[in-house]
Amino acid sequence: xxxxxxxxxxxxFIESIIxxxxxxxxxxxxxxxxxxxxxxxxxxxxxxxxxxxxxxxxQEYNGKCNLRFDDTNPVKEDVEYVDSIKxxxxxxxxxxxxxxxxxxxxxxxxxxxxxxxxxxxxxxVDEQSQAxxxxxxxxxxxxxxxxxxxxxxxxxxxxxxxxxxNGEFEDGTKVLRAKVDMTSPNMHMRxxxxxxxxxxxxxxxxNKWNIYPMYDWAHGQSDFIEGITHSLCTLEFEIHRPxxxxxxxxxxxxxxxPRQIEFAxxxxxxxxxxxxxxxxxxxxxxxxxxxxxxxxxxxxxxRRGYTPExxxxxxxxxxxxxxxxxxxxxxxxxxxxxxxxxxxTRVMGVLxxxxxxxxxxxxxxxxxxxxxxxxxDENSGSRMVPFGREIYIxxxxxxxxxxxxxxxxxxxxxxxxxxxxxxxxxxYKKDDKGNITEIYxxxxxxxxxxxxxxxxxxxxxxxxxxxxxxxxxVRLYDRLFxxxxxxGHKDKDFKDFLNPESLKVxxxxxLEPYLAHAKAGDKxxxxxxxxxxxxxxxxxxxxxxxxxxxxxxxxxxKNR
RNA sequence: UGUCCCAUGGUGUAAUGGUAGCACUGCAGAUUUUGGUUCUGCCGGUUCAGGUUCGAGCCCUGGUGGGACAACCA
Numbered sequence: 246x247x248x249x250x251x252x253x254x255x256x257x258f259i260e261s262i263i264x265x266x267x268x269x270x271x272x273x274x275x276x277x278x279x280x281x282x283x284x285x286x287x288x289x290x291x292x293x294x295x296x297x298x299x300x301x302x303x304q305e306y307n308g309k310c311n312l313r314f315d316d317t318n319p320v321k322e323d324v325e326y327v328d329s330i331k332x333x334x335x336x337x338x339x340x341x342x343x344x345x346x347x348x349x350x351x352x353x354x355x356x357x358x359x360x361x362x363x364x365x366x367x368x369x370v371d372e373q374s375q376a377x378x379x380x381x382x383x384x385x386x387x388x389x390x391x392x393x394x395x396x397x398x399x400x401x402x403x404x405x406x407x408x409x410x411n412g413e414f415e416d417g418t419k420v421l422r423a424k425v426d427m428t429s430p431n432m433h434m435r436x437x438x439x440x441x442x443x444x445x446x447x448x449x450x451x452n453k454w455n456i457y458p459m460y461d462w463a464h465g466q467s468d469f470i471e472g473i474t475h476s477l478c479t480l481e482f483e484i485h486r487p488x489x490x491x492x493x494x495x496x497x498x499x500x501x502x503p504r505q506i507e508f509a510x511x512x513x514x515x516x517x518x519x520x521x522x523x524x525x526x527x528x529x530x531x532x533x534x535x536x537x538x539x540x541x542x543x544x545x546x547x548r549r550g551y552t553p554e555x556x557x558x559x560x561x562x563x564x565x566x567x568x569x570x571x572x573x574x575x576x577x578x579x580x581x582x583x584x585x586x587x588x589x590t591r592v593m594g595v596l597x598x599x600x601x602x603x604x605x606x607x608x609x610x611x612x613x614x615x616x617x618x619x620x621x622d623e624n625s626g627s628r629m630v631p632f633g634r635e636i637y638i639x640x641x642x643x644x645x646x647x648x649x650x651x652x653x654x655x656x657x658x659x660x661x662x663x664x665x666x667x668x669x670x671x672x673y674k675k676d677d678k679g680n681i682t683e684i685y686x687x688x689x690x691x692x693x694x695x696x697x698x699x700x701x702x703x704x705x706x707x708x709x710x711x712x713x714x715x716x717x718x719v720r721l722y723d724r725l726f727x728x729x730x731x732x733g734h735k736d737k738d739f740k741d742f743l744n745p746e747s748l749k750v751x752x753x754x755x756l757e758p759y760l761a762h763a764k765a766g767d768k769x770x771x772x773x774x775x776x777x778x779x780x781x782x783x784x785x786x787x788x789x790x791x792x793x794x795x796x797x798x799x800x801x802x803k804n805r
Numbered sequence: 806u807g808u809c810c811c812a813u814g815g816u817g818u819a820a821u822g823g824u825a826g827c828a829c830u831g832c833a834g835a836u837u838u839u840g841g842u843u844c845u846g847c848c849g850g851u852u853c854a855g856g857u858u859c860g861a862g863c864c865c866u867g868g869u870g871g872g873a874c875a876a877c878c879a
Binding site: 255256257261281282283285315317318320321375378379382383384385386387388389416417419420429430431432433435438440441442443457459460461463464480481482483484485486487507509514520562563564565566567568569570571572573575576578579580582586591620621650652653661662663664665667694701702703704705706707770772773774775796797798799800801802803 | 806807808809810811812815816817818819820821826827828829830831837838839840841842843871872873874875876877878879
């Protein structure tokens with residue numbers, strides 16, 4: 246009878262709309278979405294939300310999802326961005342259905358429709374200056390006034406529009422405007438501009454066009470041409486919807502028409518998301534390019550060591566709604582840790598080395614100890630790690646005068662070396678400045694891991710054999726801003742909140758030899774420290790690792 | 806002195822007129838040869854005022870608060 250195990254999954258508001266449409270047999274139950282980036286910049290985590298939403302919905306409802314470049318403004322757009330956008334989408338794990346498409350594919354059709362609107366008296370060529378047109382538009386609280394060209398003869402507009410297309414006029418001297426309503430309380434309905442003159446080479450159409458359509462005129466019609474059923478966009482386009490519908494009213498003939506639905510864009514705490522601000526960070530050299538691991542760009546996250554899976558699960562978790570939101574970055578960090586915990590090999594790396602000499606370990610002896618590659622994955626196997634009389638441990642793991650709850654090394658204290666022996670600190674040496682230079686320990690030969698030894702000590706340290714250690718540079722990344730909402734302060738610039746410690750480069754790190762042949766992009770857990778990946782700058786004679794995210798650290802937290 | 810949109814724990818997001826749930830964060834504890842993972846528990850919420858109803862987070866009215874709109878950008 247009842248199937249209590251089959252709970253009804255809760256739907257977000259867009260899924261509700263789609264399911265209702267399917268139930269009503271709207272568009273014969275066909276579901277077709279699209280992701281429409283403008284190729285004028287790199288994709289960021291906010292776009293990832295939109296990509297996961299659109300492509301995800303298509304998968305969920307057996308529909309399709311197009312990739313369509315909204316390339317109607319040649320002065321800002323470039324193939325460089327087209328390529329990076331395609332790469333990022335595929336890296337995230339999605340594939341568009343045919344295409345990719347370009348709004349510029351539809352310039353001819355758009356022109357044809359524009360002529361039709363002029364013929365029907367629904368569009369006209371305005372010859373006024375930009376300043377004048379803007380002035381006549383009025384303000385949201387006061388109606389605008391009509392252009393003196395508004396009711397000029399159709400033939401005149403037709404002729405002028407064709408000559409605009411043919412390149413007879415200078416940039417900015419004429420525009421084609423839709424004849425809607427200058428008194429509308431919605432500014433976008435006050436005779437919006439459909440075409441402007443731009444003698445600019447387009448990355449795909451070259452010099453074919455001297456006029457280019459505006460977003461509002463191109464977008465809905467492109468949706469219509471592609472058979473899009475649900476056209477998802479962010480909240481700031483809500484007020485454009487009446488215009489989206491008005492333009493569609495002028496060209497739609499059958500029963501099919503796309504529907505625009507708006508959702509809230511993603512905001513992340515401790516970061517900025519606007520393309521303009523990200524561009525500023527790049528251009529002013531505050532970060533090292535669009536793929537700097539501190540950037541919220543997809544390419545930055547990729548270089549930082551994020552996985553597509555982790556970004557997709559993040560997108561699932563944040564949900565979709567219509568209210569403004571700021572997602573805590575800790576949720577993003579949780580998502581990567583969750584995935585990396587499952588897939589990464591545990592290795593040992595010492596970031597800030599201090600030498601430990603095991604005085605009772607035979608000078609001529611050396612051995613290998615076995616370490617589990619990944620306790621979360623029983624098929625991951627194990628590997629042998631060299632151990633010796635001299636090892637490195639991390640400076641943070643030793644204190645001259647440690648508090649009782651410090652479960653690490655201190656004078657007279659015992660700790661276990663992960664996978665090896667229990668050692669006891671007998672003595673240590675300092676330099677003039679008081680820095681610890683060497684630590685002298687003895688080991689208990691009866692306590693080798695895996696030998697059935699039962700003696701337990703509270704602390705376990707990671708270590709690297711001094712003789713076998715390989716050198717590496719490690720880049721420690723932290724959030725770029727120290728304020729939760731860097732661009733949320735009226736009287737302050739977002740750059741006032743830059744974190745001076747967002748990047749720390751450690752150049753004297755010691756890693757276990759297993760990592761000698763790690764390749765760019767390879768990901769590991771450095772035991773007890775965090776998740777790290779090999780940076781593309783890395784070379785076989787100079788390894789470079791990026792810290793993706795530290796491990797959760799309840800000890801550090803307690804001592805904050 | 807406009808139009809449109811939004812309002813549920815610290816942060817997100819469910820509940821579609823019938824027990825306010827989940828995730829992250831935070832705080833405890835158990836386990837642990839990673840102060841990780843895993844497991845358990847706890848803290849904490851319907852913006853306000855009316856109305857409709859047997860019953861309102863949900864419907865209605867008003868208030869308050871927040872956001873969007875005045876590019877020949879998208």
